[in-house]
Each structure stands twice: as structure tokens, then as C-alpha cells.
Amino acid sequence: MIDLKNYATSESQGQKLSKTDYLDIAVCGEMQPDGSLTPSVEALLFKARELAEPDNVKVSLLVYGFRIARKARSLFRFGADRVFVYDDALFQPANPDVLGAVFAHFFENYKPAVVLFADTPEGWTALQSAAGRTGVSVAERPSAFTIRSNKDLVFEQPEFSRVADPRPQLVLLAADHFPQAQPDDGRKGELILCELPEALR
Secondary structure, three states: OOEEEEEOOOOOOOOOOOHHHOOEEEEEOOEOOOOOEOHHHHHHHHHHHHHHHHHOOOEEEEEEEOOOHHHHOOHHHHOOOEEEEEEOHHHOOOOHHHHHHHHHHHHHHHOEEEEEEEOOHHHHHHHHHHHHHHOOOEEEOOOOEEEOOOOOEEEOOHHHHHHHOOOOEEEEEOHHHOOOOOOOOOOOOEEEEEOOOHHHO
16 A cells, blocks of 8 residues: 655755765656656666665655646556655646746755656756756766765766765766666555645745
């Protein structure tokens, strides 16, 4: 059975960065009209699981849209431990300002150490909104990378080294580099319905 919770915490300000507070690996998801994930996001969930398993951390999927909460219940089968859902008419469609507010809220309250975005038009829009709101550096299409026990990413390309300094670490990946996830219909997880940020209410 899915553990359904409401994720409703206040937005704090002015806190000093503590990397130990940022633990999990998240994937920004694009839901298709039928409620499924795009193949790119399915592949990124496979990569996220690969990164997460050595340190036994959780993989989360962030999705947003309108009337998607019920459909989001089927997404655990691609490897997510948690699915965070922002469900409101504001996301029909979502503009960069709305997405920016959502990412600021999600990052501050949930604190993912790493966030993966698919190299698609929708993924690019989401990534630019996230980076613009947080001001952190982005690793665009890194050739290869690993993750340390403290959740710092280590890239083969030295120009991306600055990405590991702040939290979260934002990475744009071409999903065709990874195998497609094999669905596990028996996989269970936690579905979290997120409140809208105050700026959007």
C-alpha cells in the first residue's frame, strides 16, 4: 500500500548550507497526457537508482501538472522510492516563474543532494527555472560522473567541479546514454502531495 502524506512545511530563510542535510537523489519528471512518464525520465530513474544504491539513499521523482495525483500512483514501478506531486491548474501549462517557485519550495523543504533533468525541451525549461531560482551551477551533459559518500558528484570534466560545491547539484543528462528501466509492478513507495509555495497561492 502506498503511504500517502501531505508535505506541508513552512519555507525558512537565511539558513547556512549544511551538506549533511541534503541526502537523496531526485529526478524531475515529465508526465505525458495519459499519466505515464516519458522514456527519458524512465531512463533517468534507472541512473538515479545506480547512483543511490551504494549508499542506500532514496530516489525521488518530482512531477507537476493538473489532476495528476491519481495517475502518479503508478510511477513507483520505474524505481522511485518517493513521488512528490505538485497538482494544480497553475501547471496547465507551467511557465518558468511557476516552475521556479516550485523548485525553490521543493529544494528548501525536501533538500535533494542531486537533481537529474532530461535533455528534452521540457527538461531544459525545468532546469533553467531551477538554476535561475537557486543560482547554482549546472552540469550540462557530463560524459561521466560518480558520487562520493557525502553525495558530492565527481565529474571527469574538470569544468563541472564547481557543481559539487552547493546543494542541490543540478545535472542535465541525455537519457539515451542509459538503459531503459525495467518496470517492477510490485514496487511500492511513498506518494507525497506537496502544498503550493506561498508565492503561488
